[in-house]
Amino acid sequence: MLHRRIYQFFIVYFLGIGLLFGIKLVLGLSDYVIPGPSNLWNTATAEWYRYLGDVLNTFTVAVVGQVLSIIIALTVGVVGRKATWFGSFIKVAAYNVQAYPIVAIAPILFILLGDGYLTRLFIAAMICYFPLLLSVIGIMGEPVADIEHFYRITGRLRWQLEVKIRAFENLYKLTTVISGSATLAMAGTIVAEFIAANAGIGYSIRIALYQSDLSKILVALFMIGITLSFYQGVLEMLGTSLKKSWAGK
């Protein structure tokens, strides 16, 4: 599973690079517009180590941000699952926060949190949590009538049990969404670094953009892609083994 993820990434990445080289060749563009193979190779050999450090830095923030967003989404989803005033208020607030463009919120975050680790984490979690929230609300708002009916009739259905039943019955959906949200967490962290930090691969991409250096950006994209493929592969492996162990019980 892991190796499949990685070679699939290689195919996508090198197809993209091949396409760029093709355009460069056909239109006769300079290395300033699209870097040539030797230029890209030189940049890769010169920068890979620094960019690896940057990507790992981003990755750690993304993982923490993802965990944070899972917690937020579960909390909001569980609280907002009921058709009460408070439930609908929580949902509206969560939806509204998501509707604001992060670049508009960033200056407020600078004032409150500075432009360091916490801002990156917060923005990463904000970008990542919404799809999670939608899934959680969808799952938690949908009663599992067959099972819940018995506990309701016998008066034993507390909210904790209700949440457990709904989570267990939709375990596959939940694990798929959590695994998929890894991409969003990484993307969110990179966006955060781009606009609100002095560290990480997003910050390095911003510098490369200032220097109009596309070869650096392509190397950065490779490092991001390979790290993300590895992480998603690991998450999928964990999900599969978890399902297997539950099925065995």
Next chain:
Amino acid sequence: MKKIRITIRIAVWVVLLFLCNLWIPGGKVFAEEQIVYRLKWLINASTAGDVFASSQGFFSREKLNVEVKAGGPERDAIRELELGYAQFGVASADQVIRALSKGARVKVLAQLFQVNPLQWIYRADAFTLTRPMDLAGKTIGITYGGNDETIMRALLASAGMDETQVVLAGVRYDYTPFFQNKVPIWPVYRNTQGILLSDKLKAGEERVSFFNPAEHGVRFVANSVVTSKKMMDQAPETVRRFTKALLAGWEAAMMPANETNVIRALTVHDRDTSKPVMRSQLAATRLMIQSNPDIPIGTIDTEAWRQTEQIMARQGLIPGPINVVDHLNPDSGL
């Protein structure tokens, strides 16, 4: 009979289409050459001449239909020239030199800013910066990867200072760290952001001053007008007419007598800046576009270009010398 009817219908449609073509107001457009001019940044006082040349018909008089397009952080005029999306553009000297070092075929037609507007603002009541050594021990804002980083590093090196003698802090467009005094020396474009910030601080009864690297020997060229070598070779007459019209537009825009009209032209694109602020910005821009009345607007300062290349080579921003002077065309429109 049916065939004749169909033939007549087709004939009528053809005539109607022909008439429509004649009627299109673009009749005038077709007579003029279509040009796209990509600016480096959003439209503000720094682009006064570009906007004025367009709005006051300087280009039309040269039979050019020029679309002035605002720039931005994600825009790169030199890339657009090469891809054919634009025929002329504005780029900073470091962009030009980087592009040349990577094989781009670009020519510089005119240098808009004789004095680089990139300077550092600080609170005059807190300290004074009269020489680079005064920066020692202070926190200085720089945009990593931006030309302010290059300029500051060159300044420190020229003053024989070690970078450990100062604290370099990465900054971006949000001024909060400057307002909070966490980064007391902040990079700004003196004629635009510099005016806005000094007005804000003045409102809080704080005085500001500016630290100008050019006054300490670092002459790093700012915005210049560029075109592709292909354009230069294939349409030299268009290049000449464009440059002539543009520089005439700049000259008119910098005349204090035209201030109201210039502000009116800018306001169409920049609705957020108040007129009094724009007036101050224009006054500051005038001093940078034509710092010496004897030197015509657009004059290329060859020595400054040479120094800019040397600075970039010394900092390893280009792999080797590119002889930028060979790519300057000082006579293209003057």
